[in-house]
Amino acid sequence: MRFLDTIDISASGLTAQRLRMDTIASNIANVETTRVQNGKGPYRRQVVVFEARTPRVPGKIAGANFESILEEKIGNMGSGVRVKEIRSVDENEQPFRKVYDPSHPDADEQGYVNYPNVNIVEEMINMISATRAYEANAKVIEASKSMAMRALDIGR
């Protein structure tokens, strides 16, 4: 049902951006969290990893082979986006923010407290980007819907 597939694609974009917003919100909420419930050290920044979805060939189980995808009438047409994973950014990639405060209950031996490797400004920028992308996807659904309605009017 390719004429309605377009809406699925935009929906996948909406989902992906929303998940991204969720992680951003979590990061911002936890910007000062020095201790996590079940683990050592402070809250680690979370990021989403996006991945372009390959076309699903109808009738085949997940893991359709390359040839069957090539057989599609108009080749190399995408099927939206999916969130591959939500992963934590390790301190090797992005170091923790260290603040010297020996009186803090979470201070280490040298008196430094590890604060999460969350940069508020970066998160804000990502939030704006995610919002814009979300709105753009919503606009695409509107346009697709209106095109389909137009098609129904042909000849009437």
Place this chain on the structure above:
Amino acid sequence: MLEKVFTSPTQSLLNKGLDTASVRNRVIADNIANVDTPGFKRREVIFEENIKKVLEKNTINDKLRTTDSRHMQIKEKDTQIEPEIRELKDLSYRNDENNVDIDVETAKMTKNKLFYDALGQSMSNEIRLLRMAITGRG
């Protein structure tokens, strides 16, 4: 004989244009959904250039008689060209190698929707003309 009445080259061309707009809608939706996907390269749909090339080639070769020098003769077989999807590996300004510009894509989406509307309306008009000719009523 009926075929010529109900499948004029104009109608075929309009139909192909509608097909193109549908494919383009999907490709743009995919581009916008993947605006933040690392490594994703934007795609676009080519059709108008291809078919113009074919039409111009015919006019030069066949020297068809036209009432106006601006007319391009469309033959039925010319409209058999399919819309083509092309991936554009142009320069990316971003670290993640993604070259989708969300504003450009949104603008293209608006243009495409209007294109589809225009073609849909033209198709409706073609059909209405036929109906008028056949039944004498709108």
Place this chain on the structure above:
Amino acid sequence: MKAEMLFNSAVSALTPDYKKNLNTSSETGNNRTDFISYLNNALQEVDDLQKNAADSAQKLVLGGEDYLHNTMIAYEKANLALQLTIEVRNKIVEAYQEIMRMQM
């Protein structure tokens, strides 16, 4: 099939009895036969167009239709083809009745 019904009613207007009553030369006789085969072909095309429309609608329901506008266009074409056939049939019947009146 609607097309078949129309074909029958069109052909009945050109029944063998009718042909017998006129002083026809062999030439006009041939023309009439051509006309019937011509009509036959046209009606076959009408049938095909209707089948296209039905196929497209079926694909729509089962999820195989790529372009919604094609379904709408198929229906419109089938509709127009049918109307054209109806109008032609009407004209044939009219012509037949006209000629029958002349006989009196």
